[in-house]
Amino acid sequence: MRTIAAAPAGSRTYDLNFARWVYQNVDGGDRLSLCMQCGMCSGSCPIGTAMDHGPRKLFMMIRAGMKEAVLTSDTIWNCTQCYNCVVRCPRQIPVTNILQGLATVAVREGYAPEQPTAKFAKAFWFSVKHFGRTDERLVTAFFYFSFGLVEGIKRGLANLPIALRMIKAGRMHLGAPHRAKGAADLRAIIAKAEEIEKRERAQGAQQ
């Protein structure tokens, strides 16, 4: 059984517990200590120019305990999950998975309220949870309107030509959302998984 370090306090800028906490709580984070800062990941990244730090620097910042700067970094949000870095990292560090894990933590701890990715993720998860499947129309509408009514309508209209072409091509259906018959079962499974994660976090905080 692995031990879980206490969740670091958000108030300090340099939180040296943070590195240990990431190693132990972020999926794949246990390999992070092997990072030799070679930069292969950032150098291979197709969207590096749209990232404030890139993975290499972000990992250095984790070690330096810069919790706030890490969890508000757009590097974790602009990752397209192309897995270039993962297959090239000489230390077999699951870079993409670590960025995913950081995204989860950032949302849970309230660091990313205005991120488009986070908003999209919220809309997406709503569809999964309620229908067991994702309905693109629902996700898109939910996402657009998360920016507010006016912006939602604007974005919707901007994409109307694409939507109409999709409908015409038979790739966007017009009926009720697709759903899994076992959507209620799936919700029960998700609820249990959430409960397990909560329980583990509480156990971690006690130690």
Added chain:
Amino acid sequence: MSEPKKYTYYPGCSSQASATHLDQSLRAVAPKLGIELEEIDDWNCCGASVGHVEGGTLPQTALSGRNLAKARKQGTSDVLTACAACYLNTHGVNEKIKNDVRTRKRVNESLGAVDLNYEGDLNVRHACEVLVNDVGLEKIKGQVKNPLTGLKVAGYVGCQTVRPFAATDTGGNYDTYDQPEFLDNFVKACGAEAVEYDPKTSCCGGSVSVYSPDKTLHLIKKIVQAAVDAGADVIATPCPLCQQNVEMYQSAINKEFGTNFNIPVVFYSQLMAVAFGMDAKKDAALDQNMIKPLKLVEMARKTAG
């Protein structure tokens, strides 16, 4: 023909929406290639590339856990999926359940809420890997009745179909990460010409393109430009999200960069359906491409009726 091999099929959400033409054409060509597809009963979403953000790591993992538990109830056949993201998640979770006791325990505690259980004794495989390793190019060639002679195809593989599993043992070791050859081989097996095409595994921006295309249009531009420069008639891809992004955003790219792109983006399975002499609409689903692959439609017409 030898006995067909049975696979448990996971179509994924895109099969009912943006990538109906992948699902339809794959189901059409499968029996010709000795592949029998039995759909997972009442499958659910795999969580794609964002489920973990709002849902959390374990709930995201449990989504695939349920699909795998349902698949296992139907037998021990390999699970097959044609969607890159579905494969990434389902294969990844399956390997984790196999190899990591803690994950197995936690997933099964979650599944226990509805009396499901899964111990990790299935294999999850990508349709392209199955085509390479189980079916083989010879069998594909053997089905070609309407060779796509003269059709120039840019084979765009994308990321997640090959990364990070194509060159691993559990991923079937079927190709490389940077210069995969399987797609060009499919194209050539269909009698078409695979043009010299460099950005085979360049990134289309994935789901970031769906909600923040402003950040990724230049990536898609590169993918389309190289195909046009190579004189391709169509771009072929195995990935639902690649197909959608590369097709859907051409007009936005034209607006932003003053280009004049209008090149069709099709799935390899649509090429196969036409090459196998099957119906343009019912089997190859060519009516579902937003940018019409006119040359391919014309070729399909040759053998119709």
